[in-house]
Amino acid sequence: MNNTPTIAKESENCPMMPDFVPAAESLSKPEFHCHFCGSSKLTPAFTFPDWLKRATQIYLCRECSCLIPCYDLDASRPAVLRLQTEFWEAQWPDLTIAEAERLAVDCAGIANYYAPWLKAEGGLLLEIGAGRGGLMEALRRQGFTVMGCEPAVRLAELARNAFGFDEKTLHLAEAEVFLKRLCIARQRAQAVFLWHVLEHIPEPYSLLRRVAGILNDGGFLIGQVPLLDRDYIYEAHLVFLNEPAFHHAALKCGFTVEQFNYDINNRFMGFVLKKAVARRSPFEIELPPII
């Protein structure tokens, strides 16, 4: 087991994971879909206390195996984006020079850990959901060319002010808009970081496919997500992922699984997915165009 260096975006000093409580038999199937793979094949699994110790029904997706807390919220994409940006802007209203430096130094541990996947000479690295820019800065300090996007206005401002990113380096944009811009500019990346992002995005498979499209052959998608823990059960966290869920996503979105790692102290899970090589069937025949 590897110890992944961690930036504590979540609260620390969490209590131990409480015992599971069996789900009530009478709970009916929810009207929502899996927030990860989009399937409607959901089963009530158990109840679990959230960060305010309120009993929360947890559903299991029988398609991808992720766990989905049932919150009373509008899970449409605009509503979730608004909820997420307001949450993080409230969480991080300011960033002093000393805090920015500490953030970049802490993030250097992430860059060091994932260095074996970042060796390509001249390769572009992307961070989607760059927050206050600490990881982008840590990667830049190690000599990499980096670009990123952040949809929360305040966080993008903090990152640009703290680390001097211009608007072409750190885009104030949602992930899909950012990736479309790069695609139009015919830019390709050696690695894409999704650091504590996937648990915040409803049905991210289209994003994952777009990431696969922007990666060089053999490029990597790298990230971290929270494990199921009561301190992490709040409305900003739509899903709790696990190894089967990543295998499902990899298969459906054009990746192979390269590595999983766990930060048990913080109850985080890291992942590295490799862009799958498109294989042609030996039975495919190249036919001339019909004129």
Ligand SMILES: [Zn+2]
């Ligand atoms: Zn699912």
